Amino acid sequence: MPVADILPELRKILPAGGVLTDPAELFVYESDGFTIAKARPAAVVFPTSTDEVVAVVKLLAANDVQIVPRGSGTGLAGGCVAFENGVIVATTRMNRILSIDLENRVAHVEAGVRNTQLSEAAALLPGGSAFHFAPDPSSQRASTIGGNAATNAGGIHTLKDFVSSNHVLGLEMVLADGQVLQTGAPGGAYEPTAFDLPGLICGSEGTFGIITRLWVRLAPKASGFRTIVGIFGDTADACEAVSEVIAVGMLPAAMEMLDGRMVKVIEDAFHFGFPPEAQALVLTEIDGIEPLLDGQMNDVAGIFRRHCALSVEVSADAATRAKLWKARKSAFGAIGRISNSYCTQDACVPRSMLAAVLARIGEIGREYGLDITNVFHAGDGNVHPIFLYDDKDESQVQNTLAAAEKVLQYCIDVGGTLTGEHGVGVEKLHLMPYLFDQATMRQFQSVKIAFDPGERINAGKLIPSEKIKVTLLKPGRHVPQ
Ligand SMILES: Cc1cc2nc3c(=O)[nH]c(=O)nc-3n(C[C@H](O)[C@H](O)[C@H](O)COP(=O)(O)OP(=O)(O)OC[C@H]3O[C@@H](n4cnc5c(N)ncnc54)[C@H](O)[C@@H]3O)c2cc1C
Structure with a gap:
């Protein structure tokens, strides 16, 4: 009707x-x-x-x-x-924090509560400033906890804190026929018994039902930090430095990388004094127990120098740290200074392949006449090529889609996967069969049908459907039918 x-x-x-x-x-x-x-x-x-x-x-x-x-x-x-x-x-009007239980480190929230809203509310309670909701997508001031769970969002500190599913203890979801499913352990002591349903629902991208409430972990915040900024004259050196830090067994809280183009954009916007010859910047954070931090910081700095860093700056200063992270989190916004429109891609590759992947992204950009810049979670091998284009020029839109597809295929070819954190949605749907074999695709479809037999919730997204067809690469843009 x-x-x-x-x-x-x-x-x-x-x-x-x-x-x-x-x-x-x-x-x-x-x-x-x-x-x-x-x-x-x-x-x-x-x-x-x-x-x-x-x-x-x-x-x-x-x-x-x-x-x-x-x-x-x-x-x-x-x-x-x-x-x-x-x-x-x-869900944006379902934005109440229903309880914060610091003793058991669990919060009960409606799905439309914003990510930072929870940590801010916890900080107002006695002793609460020592805890936070750890997943930190760069959109965290705006994105909802329900959305974070649905996309299994990661963020800058995913390297050490892991993705959203590791922080969801239980959830309530309304299924396509109106049944209410409550799963997991609201009390805070969640250990999956039969099937890990909260784990399955996290990352289902709204294709199983509507998440209405969640019970999430409140994780203790680290109190000691060191920040290490390595500037490199060659992207490959920077990638190899990142790979070695992880390979020697260190676990920084975050390792972010910006390519030369992005360093310039940030520099023009925030005026840090980064040199014009910078071809890559690696921003690393070490956190943990204070007496161990200087040693780890020096180890990272030593690896950066061995990989020909032009400069390495270390800092224990909270204000410098806050300023650097603000710049990193504002990177996407700063792109508005140089392009009408942009499309952020997302794939995960083995860290040892980062240099090859960045080089191939550059080649694909030249092939399609597109400007591509990169700002990404290097420590996780989670690349984010950002395609700059003009939304009003259909040929640039189509080139962006075609180039993005080539980048994703290359990432899969070198042993990577389709998404590190943003999900599949409609954007990468057509590449699911490129990554997964037929038997796996059939199992995915069976799981979707088990939750939504009539295919009425976000059908045809994430997992291709026989009933609801989605096309993306055609002129005239995508419209689900
Ligand atoms: C500037 C910027 C930076 C970003 N940085 C990151 C990052 O660092 N890491 C990262 O992982 N992502 C990042 N993202 C992507 C995005 O912010 C995340 O995917 C986020 O988790 C989406 O939350 P949302 O509330 O906006 O969800 P929406 O965009 O509204 O929805 C996203 C998906 O989840 C489903 N969904 C939403 N709410 C529910 C619900 N209650 N029940 C069932 N399904 C639901 C929707 O159907 C959709 O498929 C970024 C986005 C921007 C614009």
């Missing part, structure tokens, strides 16, 4: 202002952070409780309407792109 016919019923379920249908308002919901894929939903709804989600989902099920779960829409793989005559269910 057309969504227009059920709008009065939707409005009865939701509080005032909880249903958007005005085209000007829907414009914002045409895409997520992967702005190449665009489609306008019939409506966007904003439930404020699990009961409202259940009522909405049951109504949409009865009328065979496709549902797209959405948090803050910062996703970079098109997981939130709408279906024609589909409804987006946004």
Whole structure:
């Protein structure tokens, strides 16, 4: 049934202002952070409780309407792109922190709570500033904890703190028929028994159901830090230095790399005094027990020097550290200074292949006449080539998609995988069979069908579907059908 016919019923379920249908308002919901894929939903709804989600989902099920779960829409793989005559269910008004239990180091939150909102709230409690929600995607001021779980988000400190699924103890999810599933251990002592359902749901990108509440770990914050900035005149030297730090058995809290183009962008925006001959910058953080830090810092600095670093600066100063990380986290925003539009790719490769992958990315950029810059989680081997293009020039859009596909295929060819943290969404869907064999793809499809037999929640994304076809590389952009 057309969504227009059920709008009065939707409005009865939701509080005032909880249903958007005005085209000007829907414009914002045409895409997520992967702005190449665009489609306008019939409506966007904003439930404020699990009961409202259940009522909405049951109504949409009865009328065979496709549902797209959405948090803050910062996703970079098109997981939130709408279906024609589909409804987006946004969790941003389900943003209450229900409890913070410092003794058991667990917080109970609604899915629309923003990532940093939780750590900020914990810090207001006596003793709470020693704890935080550890996953730290660079979008963390905006992205929701439900979205972080759905995409299994990583971040700058994933190298040591791991991805979101390691911090989700339990969750509540509304299935496509309105059933409410509660799984995991709200109490804080989660140890998977039969199947690790929270682990399976984390990373399912909204294709299993709508996560409404979560129980998440509050991890202790490290108190001692050292920051090491290595500037290199050659990208390959920087990659080899990163690889060696990990190979010798060290575990920095973070190891981020910016290529020469990106160093210039950051320098122009923040004026750190990075030299113009910098072809790569490696920002490393060591954390842990204070008396051990100087030794580890000197070890990292020594490795950087052995790999021909032009300069190595070390610091124990909290203000310098904060400034450097602010610059790193603002890197994506700073790209707005040099390009109308950009598309951030995401793949994971063996660290020993980083230099070859960056070189190939450069070649592919030249082949397609595209400017590509790189800022990425080098310690994890998680590359983020950023394609700069003009959204108004369709040939540049198509070149971006084609070049991105070549980059991803190369990453897979050298032993890597399709995504390090952003997910598959619609963007990388067509490459899933390139990475996985037929038997594995069939198992993935069976798991999706076990949660959503009617294929009505974000169907056709993440895992290709026979019923819902998604095409991306055609002119005219992607629209799920
Ligand atoms: C500037 C910038 C920097 C970024 N940096 C990082 C980074 O460092 N690491 C990283 O991992 N990602 C990063 N991202 C990507 C993005 O922020 C993450 O994927 C984030 O976890 C998405 O959260 P969200 O609330 O915005 O989710 P959305 O974008 O709204 O949704 C993302 C996906 O999750 C699903 N979803 C959302 N909420 C729910 C729910 N409650 N139940 C079921 N499914 C749901 C959606 O259907 C969609 O498929 C970055 C994005 C930007 C724009």
